[in-house]
Amino acid sequence: MGSCALARLQGLFAVYKPPGLKWKHLRDTVELQLLKGVNAGKPPAPEQRVRFLLGPVGSDEEKELTLTATSVPTLTNHPLVCGPAFTSLKVGVGHRLDAQASGVLVLGVGHGRRLLTSMYNAHLTKDYTIRGLLGKATDDFCEDGQLVEKSTYDHVTREKLDRILALIQGSHQKALVMYSNLDLQTQEAYDMAVRGLIRPMDKSPMLVTGIRCLYFAPPEFLMEVQCMHETQKQLRRLVHEIGLELKTTAVCSQVRRTRDGFFTLDDALLRTQWDLHSIQDAIQAAAPRVAAQLEKSLRPGHPAASMSRPALGLQRA
């Protein structure tokens, strides 16, 4: 039972990390729940062992004690004797989320942990929604940090905010090209740019590929940020810098990841769903998508893709 449950437990899935929970703690909770599920199965039938026992053999008149082969149930593999079959599972965590941040967190179980590495190497973008609060500054850019400064924000308008955001996006766009190590004057770069695959393939500072304001009601504002190689702290700092650009101050009250690569909010499992069956189902559901996406993003010069381009070009010509 345990082993076949485990066979279905190889792959990637996403959970929704609530704010205030450390990712390590989350991982341990998930592992515990999985173990509970895996160990809960019906115990296997008791094994038999063959013993040669002295027993009467023969008819009634001449009974003699002889060794006869008898199979006796053995307790060696009784669940109460060996304890739970699984005491630990290997659960890997994808791109981390710090304690205050919430949102989609990708976990890998079993062989899925290898896919986590592939996912990291794919350098996919992630989506965040960030809630900011104007008029305050704290030491750690969080809302509940030590208050450093207060300021007025009456002069801030939606237009001003949008302008700043566009500015930020533009500067990051330039950096993106720079860090992607591509010569833009080539066909490959063009192909990749058309497919939106221009991105740095190794380490770089945080790059924002897209940022826009979703909701503006001073002092509150809500932004959607598409970025890569970020940390939640850097995103909070981004809010802080936006505040400074707007000639006021801002703190970040919420960082929430709505997409990590190809895992979206809809795929994420809530706390109540962190059990064996939900996770198994989530893994099954995600598996084909994961394979396809990783294939696509890890091999940008895919033959099929590059074949279709020239044809298009010809048609245009």
Next chain:
Amino acid sequence: MHLVVHVVFAQGPAPHARRHGAPPRPAAALAALAAAPGPGGRDPGAGGRTAGGRRGRDWRRAGAGGREGRAREGGVGAPPTRPRAGGAAGRAPAAAPPAASPAPRRGRPNAGAGRRGAASGAGAAAGAGRLLPPRAARPPRAASRMVSPTPAAARGGGASEGRGLGGGASGAGPGTLARPGAGPPQVGRARWGRGPPGGSGPSRFLSSDRRGGACSGAAEGGGGGLPAEVPAAGGGRRARGPAGACGGLRGPAGSRAGEATTVLPAPAAPRQPPPGPAPPRPAPPASPRPRGRGLDRRSGVLPGRGAICSQRTLPPATLRKMALSARQIPRWFNSVKLSSFVTAMQLGKRFPRAGKTLLHGVSAQPQMSSGNCFLQWGFKAYRTSSLRNSSQPANPSRQEIGSAQSTLLPSVNEQTPKTQKIPSLDSELPLEALDDLPSLAPLQPVSEEEAIQIIADPPLPPDTFTLRDYVDHSETLQKLVHLGVDLSKIEKHPEAANLLLRLDFEKDIKQILMFLKDLGIEDNQLGPYLTKNYAIFSEDLENLKTRVAYLQSKNFSKAQIAQMVRNAPFLLSFSVERLDNRLGFFQKELELSVKKTRDLVVRLPRLLTGSLEPVKENMKVYRLELGFKHNEIQHMITRVPKMLTANKRKLTETFDYVHNVMNIPHHLIVRFPQVFNTRLFKVKERHLFLTYLGRAQYDPTKPNYISLDKFVSVPDEIFCEEIAKASVQDFEKFLKTL
């Protein structure tokens, strides 16, 4: 062999044997032995027999030959009690060295040996090794003390064997082990080795010792006498001889012997005044002695000097042994090469000197000649073949040997599965007939009837960390498992696991179970209960009854007591005074009435068995930090006793959220203390959802009031439906926006 037995007869009951009595021996031939009550060994083997005969002797003779005799007995006999503990201790070379001779026990293990008889480390080791096996049967403490230097020595024996064999791989292993000498670490190990209380499960170390001992013991069983003398003979000068003669055979042992001789020139041994154990000199009764001598002469191994010497000083047993060996060697080892045989003979010639040395004493003990190794090897071979050879009377010691070998030498393992023969079969075989039987080849077919008598049992693991290995062999454990006790949890506490192994279900456990049943604990709860409180097995039943009586005297009803015991398994492990103190504490600290205290304790008996410190702390937290009044605290506690044991950090966090974020005043919290029993995230999620829906209205005086109790206690579905008036999907979607 039969010669030896005769000797026994002649000698009559050996004194020590008389003291300790002997269990009935199956074999008729052995019965003879038993008539002269034997060593009380449980395993009358060929070797055992000889050992028994000799042992009687040894005992008298204490000082000189004691070593061999004892050794032999150790190797084969393994008497259930240590019959000659006192005597042996007195003379025991193995035990004595630190006291009797200055030879340091650890620095150079062979030092003592070298001085006395150049016989060398290997020999010494072998000699000591023989001492070992009895330890298995001896009372542990005595054994450990007496044999302390032996484990290494035993291994030394093994090593020398191996080398004798020609440096077979199997020999090499133990040989390396032996090298470090009789250092203390091995001693320690040997002590642990005694571990498994089951008795049947030899620990690895023990068994390894045993192996050394067993092999050597086997060797001695028949002809060990010859080698045994040699060490004695190896008064310094002589030693060079054996070293040279057997150098090729012995490898390191021989070289060590060489060292010993060079370092310590001959004179050391002979002149020493005999220490305490010497007196046995006159002891041996008249009848056996001549016989022994006669044997010697007949054997032709001993030069005249040797004979004289032995007459005086050496116990006849030694002589006998020697003679025996001389006779038996050709018979048993017809395949052994002539040269090696000659070596053995040469060694034997060294005997007379040995006699003197031995006489002097204690210090002579550890040495054994290298010839020993050779013989050991030979006898081991013999023994091995005889193991499979069912015509040989079987005995448990064989089983030990088999298992011991199997632990150390996997290669040997296949050949000698742990076989156990049913002794009754052999009992009819006269000893003489046995003696004349040629040793059978290992490949000789075994007849059906004999085969059926062989019980092949997988050996118990040498040492283990789990009770798993013992479950199938222990009635008690099996019954406990069927009761539902989780052994996998209990074995995490080694002392508890050991306790369980020692218990007898009928004797120790049954009464406790009956008691618990009487108390009102259901059958299916016994398992979990015992899993937690395994310590109850070591409690005195009277004490338990007293405690229950105390609880009854405090007006707890029977059902209440059962519930308390069930929920707090350790309750019965607390003494009456402690229980009384704790009950008093709660009554005083919380200032509750007697009845309320009783209810509180019945609802949460864990309070009585847990630490009181958190309770005190929580009381302070409620009063000072959270600002509840005393009567409010009392009220909350009687409603939710768990508040007393909750984590105070969580308490403050919850209170902070409920009071400061949800704006719920104290008097409302007091009415719904269940809030403190809830996870904070649950409260948070629900409150945020309600706030989002605009339904967060916790004031009972206004419409759409949401009671705090319902708010925290109902499951998600009902919460969504009845309180939030939304669908569960909405709630989940909302949760994903947090």
